[in-house]
Amino acid sequence: xxxxxxxxxxxxxxxxxxxxxxxxxxxxxxxxxxxxxxxxxxxxxxxxxxxxxxxxxxxxxxxxxxxxxxxxxxxxxxxxxxxxxxxxxxxxxxx
Numbered sequence: 001x002x003x004x005x006x007x008x009x010x011x012x013x014x015x016x017x018x019x020x021x022x023x024x025x026x027x028x029x030x031x032x033x034x035x036x037x038x039x040x041x042x043x044x045x046x047x048x049x050x051x052x053x054x055x056x057x058x059x060x061x062x063x064x065x066x067x068x069x070x071x072x073x074x075x076x077x078x079x080x081x082x083x084x085x086x087x088x089x090x091x092x093x094x095x
Contacts, residue, residue: 008037008079008081008086008088008090009090011035011037011079012035012077012079012090012092015035015040015042018042019033019035019042019077020094022042022043022044023044023075023094025044026044027094029046030047030070030075031044031045031046031047031075032044032045032046032047032050032051032062032066032075032076032077032078033045033075033076033077033078034050034077034078034079034080035077035078035079035080036080036082037079037080037081037082037083038081038082038083047066050062050078051063051066061089062076062089065089065091068091069091073093073094074091074092074093074094075091075092075094076089076090076091077089077090077091077092078090
């Protein structure tokens with residue numbers, strides 16, 4: 001995937017201030033974030049709760065991505081676009 005051509009990166013950056021503010025509220029719990037494109041809202045979920053809502057393959061993928069993100073002082077954010085039926089995950093630094 002080429003990040004510079006990824007419309008969802010633009011959406012994340014557009015909502016960055018709110019994303020970081022929400023993450024900081026729950027930082028000690030290392031939440032998984034979700035940006036809903038249609039609602040233009042960001043949600044924070046406990047890792048286990050978010051993971052349990054995924055299918056088995058996605059759970060394994062999230063586990064690997066999440067563990068690596070936490071080890072590197074990063075966080076995981078998902079973007080949900082119901083109109084385009086897209087559900088993607090990204091890892092970002094907290095800074």
